[in-house]
Amino acid sequence: xxxxxxxxxxxxxxxxxxxxSVEVARGEVVVVCGPSGSGKSTLIKCVNGLExxxxxxxxxxxxxxxxxxxxxPRLRAHVGMVFQHFELFPHLTVRQNxxxxxxxxxxxxPEEAWEKxxxxxxxxxxxAHAGKHPGRLSGGQQQRVAIARALAMDPICMLFDEPTSxxxxxxxxxxxxVMVGLARDGMTMVVVTHEMGFARRVAHRVVFMDEGQVVxxxxxxxxxxxxxxxxxxxxxxxxxxx
Amino acid sequence: MTELDWSAIPAALPLLxxxxxxxxxxxxxxxxxxxxxxxxxxxxxVSPARPLSWLSAAYVNTFRTIPLVMVLLWFFLVVPxxxxxxxxxxxxxxxxxxxxVVAFVLFEAAYFAEIIRAGIQSVSRGQLSAALxxxxxxxxxxxxxxxxxxxxxxxxxxxxxxxxxxxDTSLVFVIGLLDFFGTADAVGRRDGRQAELILFxxxxxxxxxxxxxxxxxxxxxxxAT
Numbered sequence: 413x414x415x416x417x418x419x420x421x422x423x424x425x426x427x428x429x430x431x432x433s434v435e436v437a438r439g440e441v442v443v444v445c446g447p448s449g450s451g452k453s454t455l456i457k458c459v460n461g462l463e464x465x466x467x468x469x470x471x472x473x474x475x476x477x478x479x480x481x482x483x484x485p486r487l488r489a490h491v492g493m494v495f496q497h498f499e500l501f502p503h504l505t506v507r508q509n510x511x512x513x514x515x516x517x518x519x520x521x522p523e524e525a526w527e528k529x530x531x532x533x534x535x536x537x538x539x540a541h542a543g544k545h546p547g548r549l550s551g552g553q554q555q556r557v558a559i560a561r562a563l564a565m566d567p568i569c570m571l572f573d574e575p576t577s578x579x580x581x582x583x584x585x586x587x588x589x590v591m592v593g594l595a596r597d598g599m600t601m602v603v604v605t606h607e608m609g610f611a612r613r614v615a616h617r618v619v620f621m622d623e624g625q626v627v628x629x630x631x632x633x634x635x636x637x638x639x640x641x642x643x644x645x646x647x648x649x650x651x652x653x654x
Numbered sequence: 655m656t657e658l659d660w661s662a663i664p665a666a667l668p669l670l671x672x673x674x675x676x677x678x679x680x681x682x683x684x685x686x687x688x689x690x691x692x693x694x695x696x697x698x699x700v701s702p703a704r705p706l707s708w709l710s711a712a713y714v715n716t717f718r719t720i721p722l723v724m725v726l727l728w729f730f731l732v733v734p735x736x737x738x739x740x741x742x743x744x745x746x747x748x749x750x751x752x753x754x755v756v757a758f759v760l761f762e763a764a765y766f767a768e769i770i771r772a773g774i775q776s777v778s779r780g781q782l783s784a785a786l787x788x789x790x791x792x793x794x795x796x797x798x799x800x801x802x803x804x805x806x807x808x809x810x811x812x813x814x815x816x817x818x819x820x821x822d823t824s825l826v827f828v829i830g831l832l833d834f835f836g837t838a839d840a841v842g843r844r845d846g847r848q849a850e851l852i853l854f855x856x857x858x859x860x861x862x863x864x865x866x867x868x869x870x871x872x873x874x875x876x877x878a879t
Contacts, residue, residue: 462783489789499784503802516798517789565788 420467492562552583673837687759692766773804
């Protein structure tokens with residue numbers, strides 16, 4: 413489904429990614445973790461072409477992301493993305509946040525778009541808030557709307573870029589619950605997160621990154637069974653001790 | 655110094671009213687056209703395509719470094735001829751109004767472009783990323799997501815510039831177009847009461863601009879909360 417092969421990226425003289433390779437099969441849930449600045453967010457943004465990369469190749473559902481002539485908007489329309497800071501559109505209501513992209517990008521009728529949006533809002537437990545603007549919702553609620561907005565496009569896979577790290581602690585679980593539900597439904601997911609409990613529960617594999625490189629890529633139980641790399645173990649001991 | 659005599663003003667009111675209409679028409683047309691063209695220039699300016707961004711910057715910098723009165727005069731000398739030829743108008747057609755509006759639109763667009771560019775840049779980058787991630791094309795993301803937010807942020811500045819524009823329209827007197835100020839000046843000369851009429855016109859400009867600025871300030875306060 414997603415094939416990242418030997419990807420390298422520079423910001424000017426700074427080498428942000430080097431030789432990154434990750435394979436994600438259909439229906440697989442892969443958690444990407446690592447210290448801040450390790451390039452995990454950059455890597456996930458390369459997958460839908462939000463960040464350009466200079467080396468290697470990324471193929472999503474048979475389409476090469478970096479190739480000249482690739483219709484990126486068309487590819488992105490079916491690759492859902494959830495951002496750290498939600499990025500709901502503040503000038504639109506919750507309902508419009510869900511329907512406008514469907515209507516403008518997929519060409520659905522407003523009725524059809526709302527039918528879809530309504531079902532998804534119900535699924536994330538926020539149908540009662542459809543008429544509000546995002547600014548009136550809590551962070552956790554906004555992130556659930558953002559997930560619903562991405563799902564409304566009928567994505568073939570979902571990318572999560574630190575979806576809970578801007579949230580107050582008491583709101584993290586309501587978002588993770590939605591993501592666990594998605595994973596159990598068989599959605600292909602790449603999740604950049606430090607939520608190791610989430611990784612343990614639903615991830616098939618955990619990828620550990622450091623200094624722009626993929627250091628470890630292991631099945632979840634193997635990753636947590638401390639058979640991983642020294643650096644991954646150090647990282648885990650730092651974030652798991654408290 | 656002679657005493658001021660305001661008695662000429664009541665009789666001049668109908669003419670002044672007609673002049674005021676011309677002033678408002680120029681202001682309205684220049685505002686609409688200037689914001690439309692300014693938006694296009696601002697979008698080009700922030701475009702990742704270097705030549706487009708460069709062209710827009712060149713345009714904006716050119717117009718911002720030429721006095722408005724010269725733009726007006728120069729247009730008055732060149733554009734009527736072009737208009738008459740292109741639209742096959744009779745030689746005698748008065749195209750001064752159209753010429754003036756064109757000049758104002760082109761000039762003000764440079765200022766509006768800078769305001770709108772700042773407005774676009776005031777919208778967080780994540781908004782553009784989110785719009786693109788949903789599959790929107792750049793043009794759609796701008797039109798549906800970025801510009802509506804930019805305009806909301808920029809409304810007070812745009813209105814302030816509109817007040818400046820309202821005052822600047824008085825410069826059309828250099829090409830003999832009878833706007834509010836031009837009419838006041840002409841009537842004053844005719845009646846030998848130029849000082850009174852220009853003072854009166856000044857008082858009207860002051861009142862309108864002051865009231866408008868006050869409204870903008872209130873709007874600004876409301877937007878801030």
